[in-house]
Amino acid sequence: MNYWLMKSEPDDVSVDDALAAPNSTVAWTGVRNFQARNFMRNEMKIGDGVLFYHSSCAEPGIVGIARVVSESYPDPTQFDPKSRYYDAASKRDHPRWMLVDVQVTRKIPNITLAEMRQRPELAEMRVLRKGNRLSITPVDKEHWDALTKGTA
Template sequence: MAYWLFKTEPDAYSIDDLKSDVQQSTFWEGIRNYQARNFMRDQMQVGDKVFIYHSSCKVPAVVGIAQVTKAAETDPYQFDASSDYYDPKSTPDKPRWIGVTVQFVELLSSQVTLKAIKADDAIVDLSLKKAGRLSIMPVTEQEWRHIIEMSKR
């Protein structure tokens, strides 16, 4: 099992949206970064744990946990000209973009803010701390456990 952090803007799709979905599950569409795509395609597996991180908001923070329930598959929005995620260079024969399905697991006891993560010396290699532009990033098992502990304080 691997650990990941998925960024989302809560005004577009939040942990509460995932939790309130009838199946508490969603296809994570719209990833348009090659490195994030490659993580999903080459490394992510069913059963992997995911931190849901709210970004581009008043208090950016890790807010909850999801789990990958379906491996990478073609993102259909890349073919829909009316979608924000449309890619005219992508074709059904040669799709460029994929997504995974995640299911809600739980809300954290308390949110772990970006400010707290950046100030914590125990978190060294997390990409979020270094350059937070990537929408999907790996999390080490040590970082995962530490952030869980931070949420309990």
Template sequence: MSTTRARQYWLMKSEPDEASIDDLAEKGTLPWTGVRNYQARNFMRDQMRIGDGVLFYHSSCPEPGIAGLAEVCSQPYPDPTQFDPESDYFDKASKPEDPRWSLVDVRFVGKSALIALPALREHEALADMVVLRRGNRLSITPVTAAEWRFITGKLMK
């Protein structure tokens, strides 16, 4: 009997001056480096699988919002920036033999017109979306299959 897991969906935030949807389109794939929140790390390490869908979200910019689609394209592996003293994401407590931080690679799927937060908030179908909750600051959040279908089927057309 097959125990195939259903595809999961995620919203992954990136600051456009660090890694934008255009950067991803140009390079094709990017490692999702620099996550330093345990819950977001655990999503990548424990739950993400190759083929999972990603809403690529621009954050900490004049107009935050969903800028395109990507797909998880690697198994989780240690984030090399944790070991690099020159990196903004260096973690002196993390050791190569016992890494603290993980990442996955994401592959470009497509760019969309920006779907800003106010536009997401307008739709009852997205009312429970994690990114819209007050106080949510996680850089990676799960997206339900229904939210994914609504965004990709109605808002990205």
């Protein structure tokens, strides 16, 4: 099993939006970074753990625990000219952008970015590295365990 941190702007899709969706599941649309896309396309597997992270908000942080519930498939927003994620260069027979479905299993009290930075056991977490802007990052098992312990 792999573990991931996936960032979502709460104005787009919040943990509450995901919980309110059918089966508490949302398609992770709009990823337009090749490395993040490659994580979804090549490495994510059904059952992988996800830290649901709110970004671009007053208090960025981990707000939910989720899991990957689909294999990757083409992101339909890339083909929709009305979508802000439209990509004219992407073709249906050769899609550029992929997504996975993510199911939130529980909401947790926000573990803020500031709180994570204060925890020595999380010092090597990719999301805490200077200059990291990726919307999807791998999470080591020891970091997953440290962050999810006591959140059940």
